[in-house]
Amino acid sequence: MLPRVLDSRRRALLLDFFRKLTSVEQPRIWFLALLVGIVSGYAALAFYWSVTALQKTFYGASEALIESGAAQLDWWVVLLVPMVGGLIVGILLAVFSDSGRAGSIAEVIESSRIRNCELSMKNGAVSALVSSVSLGFGASSGREGPVVHLGATLASFMTGWFRCTPIQARTLLGCAAAAAVSSSFNAPIAGALFAMEVVLGYYAVKAFAPIVIASVAGAIISRFHLGNYPAFFIPDHGLQTFWELPAFALLGVVCAITATLMMTSIIVTDGLTDNLKEKLNYPLWVEPVVGGAMLGVIAIGLPQVIGVGYETTSRVLSEQYGFWFILLVIAGKMAATSITLATRFGGGIFSPSLMLGALTGGAFGIVATALVPDLSISYGLYALAGMGAVAAATLGAPISTSLIVLELTGDYQTAVAVMVTVSVASVMTQQVIERSYFHWRLGARGLHLGDGPQRYLLDTMQVGNHMRPRGSDGSPSEMQSWDLIEQGVLLREDEKLSRALPMFTQGKGLSVIPVVKQTEGGGNTLVGALFHIDALRAYNRALVEAHEEEHG
Secondary structure (H helix, E strand, O other): OHHHHHHHHHHHHHHHHHHHHOOOHHHHHHHHHHHHHHHHHHHHHHHHHHHHHHHHHHHOOOHHHHHHHHHOOOHHHHHHHHHHHHHHHHHHHHHHOOOOOOOOHHHHHHHHHHOOOOOOHHHHHHHHHHHHHHHHOOOOOEOHHHHHHHHHHHHHHHHHHOOOOHHHHHHHHHHHHHHHHHHHHOOHHHHHHHHHHHHHOOOOHHHHHHHHHHHHHHHHHHHHHHOOOOOOOOOOOOOOOHHHHHHHHHHHHHHHHHHHHHHHHHHHHHHHHHHHHHHHOOOOOHHHHHHHHHHHHHHHHOHHHOOOOHHHHHHHHOOOOOHHHHHHHHHHHHHHHHHHHHOOOOOEOHHHHHHHHHHHHHHHHHHHHHHOOOOOOOOHHHHHHHHHHHHHHHHOOHHHHHHHHHHHHOOHHHHHHHHHHHHHHHHHHHHHHOOOHHHHHHHHOOOOHHHOHHHHHHHHOEHHHOOEEOOOOOOOOHHHHHHHHHOOOOEEOOOEHHHHHHHHHOOOOOOEEEEEEEOOOOOEEEEEEEEHHHHHHHHHHHHHHHHHHHOO
């Protein structure tokens, strides 16, 4: 009798498993993930081809050899090309862009947290075009940010088309980011984890499978069309002895300083540019033209600052530069990237942070190998570890950047050294700046999305969606409502609960606040009332839903 009971239980469990596996939601989200991965992969490929075509036209070389191409041109060409690119970028932004800037990963994070994963197709197309022109004409930025934004824009359109739920939309936004990063670096594992670590901000079991599907699709597309090659040339730099690990921990501290200086330089330069525009009130197109001229002046002496920096990064990893020249290139690249991003050129921060990390690690490695030659015979491994550490500290992505290095090298012993450097750099940078570059930029707009859902959820909830309509049961009388309005205690229906809740706690026991709508003449019309208890219940529900999504 007992075996029959066990068999029936096993059958029931098996049937329940297959029922869940073949439920409507799971196959649908997997299919959409594959579709997003294919679309994002080809979008990234098209972006790469467009940038390559422009670079070959103006520099005579693709991004892998653009440093060598720029070095062979006349000085006036190196100066003029970024200026012409800046003029085109300025015109595109002035005529077609709503925000006056090209979108990047920060906007994708914002969309996934507080904008219901909505990204404008128009802004996405303009941003992709601006970023393509920027990089094609030599902007000192990266292409990973633009392709993530482009893929996310296409995913946003698809989620609306297929009427996805908010949770499904966020997952598909992560799928687009994973496919974009995977196709850029030929690193599907790192692409999947980058999407969860940076874009979604959490690791959820339900999101993992779709994101992996999309990431693998992006990598396959890249390998099919471009070949199965890593983004950088990585020589064999094996770790000589584990006694060398303290040096990599110290390198982590140095990389934290580089990451902090780079982020501070970009933010300060951006602020100075905004202040200058406010005072002089010049047309928007002037900024990228002047920025292109400044970039060209630097590139005349240091062609290494042109473009994404893959050739320079590969040369540092191959130990082709000396100590003082590396320091000069670090200063030049940091200045060029800050000018590029501050003057409205398109592009991301991923590739510049990899290049600056490799340069920092290379300079440190030259000193370390000279001081203790018995422990290490080359500085290439330090450059490799520095590449991952500065990128991890800047992007707030220690896990995915460590895996990028692991996928590029395939050497687990090397990965130990990289992990030590990455972890120290990430912790040190977090102590100084307290957030990644993306969240720093969002914080400048008043969006604190890196502090968890308890901080940003209230910014997603409108008062009008949680108020009780005028005249409903329990609402205050007309007289009581207008008395409060005359005292300045009121809310507008399009305001957020992030403003409403503090009003209750600061209002000396206030339990209800009247909600008004502005009339055409500038007056107020009473439309309802927001109760403290209703706002708290809505907030609690949102927190529970966020917790279930993040741990589902």
